[in-house]
Amino acid sequence: MKLSTRGRYGIHAMFDLAQHGGEGPQPIKAIADRQDVPEAYLEQLIAVLRKAGLVTSVRGAQGGYQLARPAGEITVGQVLRTLEGDLALTDCLLEEDACHRACKCPSRVVWQKLYDGINQIVDGITLKDMLEDQERLLAQGE
Amino acid sequence: MKLSTRGRYGIHAMFDLAQHGGEGPQPIKAIADRQDVPEAYLEQLIAVLRKAGLVTSVRGAQGGYQLARPAGEITVGQVLRTLEGDLALTDCLLEEDACHRACKCPSRVVWQKLYDGINQIVDGITLKDMLEDQERLLAQGE
DNA sequence: GGGCAAACCGACCAAAATAGTCAACATTGA
DNA sequence: TCAATGTTGACTATTTTGGTCGGTTTGCCC
Numbered sequence: 001m002k003l004s005t006r007g008r009y010g011i012h013a014m015f016d017l018a019q020h021g022g023e024g025p026q027p028i029k030a031i032a033d034r035q036d037v038p039e040a041y042l043e044q045l046i047a048v049l050r051k052a053g054l055v056t057s058v059r060g061a062q063g064g065y066q067l068a069r070p071a072g073e074i075t076v077g078q079v080l081r082t083l084e085g086d087l088a089l090t091d092c093l094l095e096e097d098a099c100h101r102a103c104k105c106p107s108r109v110v111w112q113k114l115y116d117g118i119n120q121i122v123d124g125i126t127l128k129d130m131l132e133d134q135e136r137l138l139a140q141g142e
Numbered sequence: 143m144k145l146s147t148r149g150r151y152g153i154h155a156m157f158d159l160a161q162h163g164g165e166g167p168q169p170i171k172a173i174a175d176r177q178d179v180p181e182a183y184l185e186q187l188i189a190v191l192r193k194a195g196l197v198t199s200v201r202g203a204q205g206g207y208q209l210a211r212p213a214g215e216i217t218v219g220q221v222l223r224t225l226e227g228d229l230a231l232t233d234c235l236l237e238e239d240a241c242h243r244a245c246k247c248p249s250r251v252v253w254q255k256l257y258d259g260i261n262q263i264v265d266g267i268t269l270k271d272m273l274e275d276q277e278r279l280l281a282q283g284e
Numbered sequence: 285g286g287g288c289a290a291a292c293c294g295a296c297c298a299a300a301a302t303a304g305t306c307a308a309c310a311t312t313g314a
Numbered sequence: 315t316c317a318a319t320g321t322t323g324a325c326t327a328t329t330t331t332g333g334t335c336g337g338t339t340t341g342c343c344c
Contacts, residue, residue: 001231005304008232062313134248183332202289203287
């Protein structure tokens with residue numbers, strides 16, 4: 001029950017873009033170096049984020065990527081769902097009749113509670129919130 | 143980011159034992175049949191639950207398994223953590239310095255919030271709660 | 285006290301998901 | 315034009331998952 005690297009790297013990359021907000025398009029290589037993610041792999045992930053409309057790209061020399069919207073309007077939930085798929089911990093919640101038992105089992109109630117809780121948390125955190133966390137952490141560290 | 147079958151089967155099995163509380167030890171085969179889980183595999187899982195002290199076994203003919211404590215004192219969280227390991231979505235929260243960045247990154251804050259949220263949910267649900275959910279579901283179905 | 289039903293144990297295995305790599309091509313700014 | 319960058323898709327090694335199988339031990343019941 002671990003988050004895959006896709007989700008983790010994705011959040012790191014998006015946070016990186018938020019940090020370098022006003023500085024023009026950021027090339028993959030720059031993001032990859034700063035966040036310590038394999039460049040070729042990050043490329044894959046960012047392509048998905050672009051198709052989902054979370055980042056925009058600028059092609060050609062001096063090109064790169066930028067957030068498609070202000071950091072305060074992009075949530076962790078949007079990023080994670082884009083890269084990890086629906087955050088349901090079990091298929092029972094998604095597929096039509098994944099459990100042939102007609103899904104009246106009380107286990108389903110448990111999975112549903114988890115699903116709701118997780119989504120509520122990740123949708124409640126924006127990239128801007130993370131920037132503010134960062135400020136706090138830095139201030140604390142001194 | 144899915145729960146593995148270990149956790150799901152485990153919850154099903156434990157719920158099954160809760161349902162057959164006063165009826166003496168339940169053999170693996172009976173549980174496996176009722177819950178539609180491969181018998182040989184369930185054996186593995188239940189061995190772990192036994193070692194964790196969540197169920198007790200009776201050996202020999204007419205033997206089987208029982209809950210080690212009343213259903214109201216066993217939480218979904220205990221079962222899931224036993225079979226799935228710690229419910230941290232990322233190693234960053236567990237290992238000493240898993241991220242060489244000294245873990246001051248705001249991503250960690252996100253993972254921590256998820257970790258706390260998930261644990262709070264699963265530790266708040268006992269097998270007894272599930273039995274009651276079952277009652278409600280059955281009553282509703284009619 | 286012997287047979288049988290069950291728990292118990294450990295090795296083994298196949299398929300799927302994960303985490304990447306790599307090569308080739310497209311686009312565009314300088 | 316050329317160099318930097320984005321874009322795409324195919325390929326691969328490793329790990330995790332989801333089991334199976336064979337055998338041993340235990341103890342109730344007849």
